[in-house]
Amino acid sequence: MRDSSIKTSIEKAIGEQPWLTEEVLHQMIRPHYKPNKEKRSLSKVLIPSVVTFAIALFAFILWNTETQPVQPEVAAFNYEAISNAIEDPQVENAFITYLKSIENEDYASFEAVSTTDLVASPKEVFEKYQTIDLDTFRLISVTESQGEPVTFLVAAFAYKDASNEVLKTYTVDQGDGTQMTVSEDFYGEYPEYTPFTFPETVTLNYEEIPTVQEISFHPDLIEQQASVGEEGTVSIAAFQDGEFDVVFATDQKSYYLTRLSVPEVGSLDVQPFMVQDTGETAYMLQAEGYGLIGVLFMDERIHFVGTSPEVVSASQFDLDGDGTEEWLLDDEGVQVIRFEDGAFQSAILQSEIRRDPFPDSVFTYNLDVPRGDVFIETTLLEGEKRVKYHFNSTELLQKVQ
């Protein structure tokens, strides 16, 4: 038997008075209402025009067919490339079936493999794909969910009337194990996709800083270093100054300077990943035997690098299938790095919480905060005193004495 007190309590929290008042009802209808009369009168004008145009067009096609063969270029999905991008044959089969049913406007096949029809009719889906330039459609990310038998596919494509590309997410769900189903984010506001190439490995080149200890960056300096980027997209340099500073340049105009405490001469492994929700490309920087040393966002505004130069203590927390958090304690304080589906999501550095004393208990839980942010509660010992901290991924919210 179900607990009716929970139902009652939700009613209390939401409000027991009716919401759908006459005023709300009419607000919902009025702004979008178009009388049928208008449609009818418009149809009287439009239909004869459309019929006339269609006849003329048909006559032109017949004439054109006789005079020269028509060789239409029909855009289609690149199934070979899509197949190559997906490792799991079952996922591949389901997704290819899904796309073919859309391309062929095959209702039966679509409904057999799709669950998108729960939010949009097949006709609506088919019509939407007619506006897409299928030649541009390609998969750029295939991620298996760690918690459930679900695979997320992210595709990039352009609409026929637009030059920019957008990202769209598809979900292939194994369900009860008998059949894969595919759904897509139909009503989403798709983020724009701006591909950015970054070398897989960049080598740090050291140079003594001649006089001043404080680095002042000059654009010419980058030219003196070994540029590892192609087409002037990225260069990296390092300077020996107790620590090593690394300069990144995304193009000839924008430069980023950051200080990474890289322990010794070596190379940085660079792992590109896509930030969920935004589709932004970012990079995890790692040195051999050193773990994560930085995360780099390369868009115009955001540049964030988190460092964990001397990790004294590390803890990892599983957020109930929502992802993991890694807590690293070093001289700088506590750094919390959040991952979802293995991809970096966010990082914070809480300098107020020092490494000594170490936390005697730490636990996290996720409250109702936006995706990517986590409400964290930690209890630390400050001397003999236990102090509770609350913070999320961006700031310390409160210190509870």
Add this chain to the structure above:
Amino acid sequence: MNAQTDLEQIIRQHGEELLRLAYTYVKNRQTAEDLVQDVFLKAFVKQTDFRGDSHYKTYLYRMVMNRCKDYLRSWHYRKTILMEPFQGASSGRPSSDLSEDNAVLGHQVLVLPIKYREVLVFYYYKELSMREIAELLNVPENTVKTRLQRGRKQLKLNLERGGYDARFFYQNEY
């Protein structure tokens, strides 16, 4: 019967519960009204070519759920919510009053992570079966059961941390 009457009839029939359902996701009344209005218009426009097998009410549930999740994923929401004052689950004083505890319980349901909140809302508030919830969320039935268990566990934990009476969980196991 004209289009306006048709639309009005659909809204009268389903509006109240869809508004409340949307609120459990977005927790803002005006936003809930906007999103539900959007769903009604989309549902109304395509009702003639709707070919899904699911019941129309379930279909509307699904649309509201997806529309709300789209909204919660949007940057607009994320920026808005970050500017609002934070209210932790443990805020407020403990109470021995059962009716007050009841109100707190409802509030605590609404601050759970969405994946747990929605199964609790559909199971207890909308009184759907596990099977129906599984179909609605497009996840296996066992996943629903797991989320329900974890949601209850999280709810209990949050209540206990806040010093509230968590007796519901000892008395009522589903």
